[in-house]
Amino acid sequence: xxxxxxxxxxxxxxxxxxxxxxxxxxxxxxxxxxxxxxxxxxxxxxxxxxxxxxxxxxxxxxxxxxxxxxxxxxxxxxxxxxxxxxxxxxxxxxxxxxxxxxxxxxxxxxxxxxxxxxxxxxxxxxxxxxxxxxxxxxxxxxxxxxxxxxxxxxxxxxxxxxxxxxxxxxxxxxxxxxxxxxxxxxxxxxxxxxxxxxxxxxxxxxxxxxxxxxxxxxxxxxxxx
Numbered sequence: 172x173x174x175x176x177x178x179x180x181x182x183x184x185x186x187x188x189x190x191x192x193x194x195x196x197x198x199x200x201x202x203x204x205x206x207x208x209x210x211x212x213x214x215x216x217x218x219x220x221x222x223x224x225x226x227x228x229x230x231x232x233x234x235x236x237x238x239x240x241x242x243x244x245x246x247x248x249x250x251x252x253x254x255x256x257x258x259x260x261x262x263x264x265x266x267x268x269x270x271x272x273x274x275x276x277x278x279x280x281x282x283x284x285x286x287x288x289x290x291x292x293x294x295x296x297x298x299x300x301x302x303x304x305x306x307x308x309x310x311x312x313x314x315x316x317x318x319x320x321x322x323x324x325x326x327x328x329x330x331x332x333x334x335x336x337x338x339x340x341x342x343x344x345x346x347x348x349x350x351x352x353x354x355x356x357x358x359x360x361x362x363x364x365x366x367x368x369x370x371x372x373x374x375x376x377x378x379x380x381x382x383x384x385x386x387x388x389x390x391x392x393x394x395x396x
Contacts, residue, residue, distance in 0.1 A: 180368070185296060199275065200232070200275060201219060201230050203233070203234050203235070204237065205280040207263060208240065210244065211299060212256040213234045213260070221256060228321065230324060234260060235266035235395060237266060237267050243258045243260070243261075250310075270288070277293045278296060299313060325349045331382045334350075336352040336376075337350065338372065338377060358388070371393065377396060378393070
């Protein structure tokens with residue numbers, strides 16, 4: 172019984188380590204906020220993520236509300252689905268000051284109380300139509316703002332992390348390298364520069380710089396330890 176408990180605890184610890192390794196780097200979140208968290212912020216987040224993926228931006232949008240609804244309106248869900256998109260949440264999520272503080276940028280369609288934003292600067296898109304009855308007009312206004320936002324984000328230095336590990340697998344045909352990290356977890360990475368495959372071998376101790384590009388953890392720099 173004691174052995175089983177020990178093994179269970181060990182397994183849970185490994186699971187926790189692995190989960191942390193899969194978390195996106197800090198400083199990659201764009202936060203959209205509307206009053207109920209069910210229409211404008213959901214639309215903005217869905218369209219932003221589509222555009223960011225197409226342009227290889229290392230940012231992910233999330234949707235939050237101030238006085239949240241209990242669900243996403245079926246009509247909004249249907250309109251997004253027709254465009255090949257979907258709301259980010261089944262149930263709208265409440266904004267917190269800690270989330271606002273951790274975001275690269277906070278964009279709001281309605282006034283955000285200080286208790287929900289803390290000291291975080293909020294950018295307001297106040298000219299977006301107040302009604303959701305004219306979906307095309309609402310969508311076009313939101314996408315226009317996103318198109319103006321993207322160039323500024325592209326000029327920002329890409330968020331990156333530096334980590335050390337041991338090369339466990341090299342799959343050049345997949346542009347992929349697997350590393351065993353310092354916490355004993357393993358993680359797969361894309362390789363931006365194919366020349367790195369000529370400089371690394373199985374078992375090498377390496378230090379890598381990793382960026383999230385198009386939603387994928389990508390090695391953009393490597394040196395031997």
